[in-house]
Amino acid sequence: MGSKPLPTPVTPEGRDGLAALLSDPAHSVVALDFDGTLAPIVPDPDSARAHPGAVPALARLAPRIASVVIVTGRPAAVAVRYGGFAGVPGLEHLVVLGMYGAERWDARSATVQAPAVHPGVIAVRAELPGFLERIGAWRGAWVEDKGRAIAIHTRRAEDPQAAYKALSGPLTELADRHDLIVEPGRFVLELRPPGMDKGVALAEYLHETSAGPVLYAGDDLGDLPAFAVIEKRRADGLPGLLVCSGSTEVTELAARADLVVDGPEGVVDLLNALADALS
Numbered sequence: 001m002g003s004k005p006l007p008t009p010v011t012p013e014g015r016d017g018l019a020a021l022l023s024d025p026a027h028s029v030v031a032l033d034f035d036g037t038l039a040p041i042v043p044d045p046d047s048a049r050a051h052p053g054a055v056p057a058l059a060r061l062a063p064r065i066a067s068v069v070i071v072t073g074r075p076a077a078v079a080v081r082y083g084g085f086a087g088v089p090g091l092e093h094l095v096v097l098g099m100y101g102a103e104r105w106d107a108r109s110a111t112v113q114a115p116a117v118h119p120g121v122i123a124v125r126a127e128l129p130g131f132l133e134r135i136g137a138w139r140g141a142w143v144e145d146k147g148r149a150i151a152i153h154t155r156r157a158e159d160p161q162a163a164y165k166a167l168s169g170p171l172t173e174l175a176d177r178h179d180l181i182v183e184p185g186r187f188v189l190e191l192r193p194p195g196m197d198k199g200v201a202l203a204e205y206l207h208e209t210s211a212g213p214v215l216y217a218g219d220d221l222g223d224l225p226a227f228a229v230i231e232k233r234r235a236d237g238l239p240g241l242l243v244c245s246g247s248t249e250v251t252e253l254a255a256r257a258d259l260v261v262d263g264p265e266g267v268v269d270l271l272n273a274l275a276d277a278l279s
């Protein structure tokens, strides 16, 4: 297919993880984040779409392994729509764990399972406009109402970093008052219910599918709990490979990854190289 060669992980654990995935694809799971990993980061969250090579690469790889799962902070239905994941030959068994695992979309049923909206989210929705007005730190910030959570973005603020810092304390106070937590991300602070994160979601999925080797790829702070799950599995003798979709905005993942690739383009290259190696 003319893909780029399979890169070599820089750590021994990563090399073992990759070797295990290649030698036991029937039990291997590939888990990926959406924004920043499969979809390039763009200023307007509503304009984010999967990299044009992402779905074809996933559709090549998925039939060669046990399963592919997307683990995202997006509402599951939004990730499916922006990703173009529905009705794709090869992705008939795809699962999308949305809202940090609170929602689940299954390609087989094409339906979303989700819990009731947390009352704190309803209260924050009502209070937020006046709250932002009062603290005066909102200019240029943009509110994304995600249904089961509310995200405040600063990427398009005049000074994104300063706006992020100015909003962090007050939004944490607001979240505390309504029994919510603040999920920090790339120029975004999200107020959402506690009790679920990408680590819990991934661990439950891997248990449910009796997964063997696992590759996890992510780019943002919300992916760190999923990284921790792979690290814990490795400590227990289960192979895994940690991939960072590299950016200059977040450095924490690169420091813990076995392999850093060049953003979504690099992730697509990696998926194609894996599909080639398993052909």
Ligand SMILES: O=P(O)(O)OC[C@H]1O[C@H](O[C@H]2O[C@H](CO)[C@@H](O)[C@H](O)[C@H]2O)[C@H](O)[C@@H](O)[C@@H]1O
Pocket: 033, 034, 035, 036, 040, 041, 042, 043, 044, 045, 046, 048, 071, 072, 073, 074, 144, 146, 151, 153, 155, 185, 186, 187, 188, 190, 220, 222
């Ligand atoms: O878990 P993910 O799939 O990585 O989703 C995390 C958040 O991604 C989105 O925000 C990020 O991407 C936007 C579009 O590229 C960008 O403008 C923003 O600065 C990023 O933080 C999304 O809007 C959030 O709802 C997700 O939780």
